[in-house]
Amino acid sequence: MADEQTYSALAIREQEYEQLQTALENAEAEIQALAHENRQLQLERSQTQDEIARLRHMLAQAHARLLESQVAASKSVPRPISGLEGELTIVNEELQISLEELQVTTEELEEANAALVRTNETLEQQVAERTRHLEEALGERDELLRCKDHLLYEIGHRVRDSLQIVTSLIRIQTGRSDNPLVRQALQATGARIHAVAQVHDRLFTDDGSGRVRMDRYLTDICQQISDVLDVPTPLQTIEVEAEPIELSADLAFPLGLIATELVNNALRHAFGKSGTGTVWVQFGRMPDSQLKLVIADDGKGISPGVEFTDMVGLGMHIVALMVQRLHATLSVAHVHGSCFTLKLPKIDEL
Numbered sequence: 001m002a003d004e005q006t007y008s009a010l011a012i013r014e015q016e017y018e019q020l021q022t023a024l025e026n027a028e029a030e031i032q033a034l035a036h037e038n039r040q041l042q043l044e045r046s047q048t049q050d051e052i053a054r055l056r057h058m059l060a061q062a063h064a065r066l067l068e069s070q071v072a073a074s075k076s077v078p079r080p081i082s083g084l085e086g087e088l089t090i091v092n093e094e095l096q097i098s099l100e101e102l103q104v105t106t107e108e109l110e111e112a113n114a115a116l117v118r119t120n121e122t123l124e125q126q127v128a129e130r131t132r133h134l135e136e137a138l139g140e141r142d143e144l145l146r147c148k149d150h151l152l153y154e155i156g157h158r159v160r161d162s163l164q165i166v167t168s169l170i171r172i173q174t175g176r177s178d179n180p181l182v183r184q185a186l187q188a189t190g191a192r193i194h195a196v197a198q199v200h201d202r203l204f205t206d207d208g209s210g211r212v213r214m215d216r217y218l219t220d221i222c223q224q225i226s227d228v229l230d231v232p233t234p235l236q237t238i239e240v241e242a243e244p245i246e247l248s249a250d251l252a253f254p255l256g257l258i259a260t261e262l263v264n265n266a267l268r269h270a271f272g273k274s275g276t277g278t279v280w281v282q283f284g285r286m287p288d289s290q291l292k293l294v295i296a297d298d299g300k301g302i303s304p305g306v307e308f309t310d311m312v313g314l315g316m317h318i319v320a321l322m323v324q325r326l327h328a329t330l331s332v333a334h335v336h337g338s339c340f341t342l343k344l345p346k347i348d349e350l
Contacts (some may be wrong), residue, residue: 013158017151024144025242027137035132041130045123052116058109167193184268187228188315191264194224195256212252214283215242221256222281225263235276236267242283245291251344254322255283255293262295262340270299270337277337289346296339 167190176184222238225231231238247255263279270278282294323330326344333339 006302010241013151013154016114017148020144020151023195024141024148027141027144028162031141032132034130034137038127038130038134041123041127043073045120045127048116048120048123052113052120057115091194096329117252165195165286167197188261188264191221192257193230194320195221195253195260211246213246214252215240215244217252217256218259218281218283220241221260222263222279223325225267229267231262231267232275236271236278238263238267238279239279241283245283245285245287251326254325257341258319258322258342259293259295261319265315266295266297266299266338270297272300282328286343293344294341296337300337 079272170186170190170193174183174190177183177186219240219242222240226233226238253342257283263281266279270279277297277299280294280296282292282296319330323342326342328342328344329343330340333341
């Protein structure tokens with residue numbers, strides 16, 4: 001009943017997430033449209049300001065010419081020379097006509113300047129309004145992003161709680177079982193679920209980048225296996241040498257399952273009656289930028305005649321599926337124990 005309620009709640013959360021995602025996409029489209037319109041208004045405003053500056057310059061030139069003409073007209077006094085009196089009268093009349101024309105031009109320029117000022121004020125109001133709409137749209141987008149992050153956190157929290165409950169139930173059932181084979185199967189299942197749970201835990205508790213640091217992840221997995229199997233230290237040890245490489249959950253999850261199965265198998269079957277040995281877990285980047293995961297032990301090892309493809313246990317089936325999912329290659333060496341080497345192709349996101 002609890003699982004059905006959990007699944008129902010998760011389904012509702014997923015629907016809400018999809019609705020928020022759609023609303024976020026619509027808000028981003030509206031923001032882009034408003035930003036484009038805002039840029040157009042800014043361009044028109046800039047052009048209008050340039051036109052106002054040009055007209056003001058013309059107005060200033062017209063005023064200068066008007067003043068020059070007025071000064072020239074005031075200085076042009078008719079001379080008593082009889083031959084020039086008629087010509088001076090004509091020139092004076094022409095100057096008067098020019099002054100009237102310049103006055104009309106000045107008035108027209110002033111009217112045009114006033115119209116441009118009004119247009120500029122209108123554009124400024126439109127720009128301010130569009131800017132306000134843009135800020136409101138950005139605020140709505142930020143609110144949608146906050147709701148989306150909160151919903152993702154809630155989903156991740158519920159998934160982690162569900163996985164922890166399942167792990168606890170398996171641990172209780174393991175403690176109540178007297179059959180060694182059943183206990184072994186339950187322990188292996190618990191380790192696999194723990195590997196999944198750790199991916200979710202690190203995705204939501206690290207720096208929030210949505211990526212998993214492999215050194216911490218592999219160390220935690222090996223510690224969990226050691227605790228579940230009650231490894232007799234210092235007779236048996238697990239040494240982890242992993243670079244602090246961050247991977248997405250799609251890559252970290254299958255690598256964690258592969259490491260879980262191979263380390264679990266090594267601790268259960270590699271050391272025989274002596275019960276002493278070491279399991280090494282190494283992960284890092286090779287010189288050609290490929291990633292490599294190595295699980296090795298110094299136990300009795302796998303028979304040299306047995307290859308990886310001949311191993312038909314459930315754990316190895318899981319390993320084979322994860323290797324296929326990663327498009328990787330897995331090889332087995334039989335020197336001083338067993339050594340499984342997994343090589344991943346080059347990944348663009350790294």
